[in-house]
Amino acid sequence: MKLGFIGTGTLTAAIVTGLKSVADDPVSVVLSPRNEEIASNLASRYPNVHVAADNQAVLDVCDTVMLAVRPQIAHQVLPELRFRRGHHVISLIATLSREEIIGLTAPATRVTKALPMPMVAHRLGATIIYPPDPDVTALLGGLGKVIEVENSQEFDALSVATATYAAYFKYLDTIHHWLKAHGVPDTKGRDYIAALFKGLGHAPETAPDADFAHLAQDYATRGGINEQVLNELTAHNVFEALAESLDGVHRRISAAGAT
Numbered sequence: 001m002k003l004g005f006i007g008t009g010t011l012t013a014a015i016v017t018g019l020k021s022v023a024d025d026p027v028s029v030v031l032s033p034r035n036e037e038i039a040s041n042l043a044s045r046y047p048n049v050h051v052a053a054d055n056q057a058v059l060d061v062c063d064t065v066m067l068a069v070r071p072q073i074a075h076q077v078l079p080e081l082r083f084r085r086g087h088h089v090i091s092l093i094a095t096l097s098r099e100e101i102i103g104l105t106a107p108a109t110r111v112t113k114a115l116p117m118p119m120v121a122h123r124l125g126a127t128i129i130y131p132p133d134p135d136v137t138a139l140l141g142g143l144g145k146v147i148e149v150e151n152s153q154e155f156d157a158l159s160v161a162t163a164t165y166a167a168y169f170k171y172l173d174t175i176h177h178w179l180k181a182h183g184v185p186d187t188k189g190r191d192y193i194a195a196l197f198k199g200l201g202h203a204p205e206t207a208p209d210a211d212f213a214h215l216a217q218d219y220a221t222r223g224g225i226n227e228q229v230l231n232e233l234t235a236h237n238v239f240e241a242l243a244e245s246l247d248g249v250h251r252r253i254s255a256a257g258a259t
């Protein structure tokens with residue numbers, strides 16, 4: 001398979017790195033030349049990754065093309081390109097709807113939206129795709145979990161979950177700062193927190209029948225210190241505030257007509 005990319009930035013680098021870390025990787029990659037440094041770096045690291053002369057040259061030699069430019073410039077870049085009816089377009093542009101992409105890449109009609117995250121470089125995390133497409137699932141399934149989505153509302157709602165990463169790290173940072181303020185050396189505290197939360201990340205997989213509320217209960221021994229923190233944060237409306245933030249992101253995504 002020959003896979004083209006229009007836009008060679010953070011996400012493209014992550015996808016290519018993930019694809020190239022698979023043994024017996026069958027994908028040959030053609031990159032658009034911007035960003036020059038990222039494109040040439042990827043091409044020098046992997047034998048079957050090449051940089052095309054320009055965006056059109058990517059389309060001319062590839063049947064499957066991932067769109068990975070920022071939304072702000074998509075309206076300027078895509079209308080200048082000649083797509084073919086037979087192109088399979090996989091748009092990674094988070095805030096442009098599938099209908100918009102179909103309009104910008106006509107006469108191509110096979111258009112899939114995918115939302116991979118940079119951790120695909122390490123073949124971790126999950127990618128949502130809409131509408132379900134077996135080829136996209138096969139391609140991105142090697143880079144982590146694929147969640148196929150049947151309608152745009154579900155895609156938008158799932159996208160909201162990806163807005164919580166920074167707050168998650170702020171949560172860990174708060175614990176880290178507290179440990180430092182109580183005499184724990186920086187690296188020791190960081191290592192401890194990283195290992196604890198890596199372990200917690202496995203809990204839903206090891207107890208597949210338990211929902212998150214039950215996991216919270218399981219970890220909150222009655223009268224114990226986990227129950228104390230959970231109760232105190234609940235009393236401070238921390239989780240209500242989180243739910244309100246999710247509503248706000250959802251309104252923003254829905255207003256942009258993302259999917």
Ligand SMILES: NC(=O)c1ccc[n+]([C@@H]2O[C@H](COP(=O)([O-])OP(=O)(O)OC[C@H]3O[C@@H](n4cnc5c(N)ncnc54)[C@H](OP(=O)(O)O)[C@@H]3O)[C@@H](O)[C@H]2O)c1
Pocket residue numbers: 006007008009010011012032034035036055067068069070071073077092093094095115116117118
């Ligand atoms: N990063 C994420 O976590 C993430 C997750 C999901 C979806 N996405 C979506 O993925 C898309 C790319 O995100 P990103 O984080 O990879 O952005 P990025 O790092 O800014 O990459 C975009 C690349 O497009 C290049 N570019 C600019 N003008 C171009 C043109 N005329 N033709 C071709 N390429 C051009 C830029 O090159 P220069 O550096 O030379 O300007 C830049 O390297 C966005 O639409 C975003 O919504 C990102």
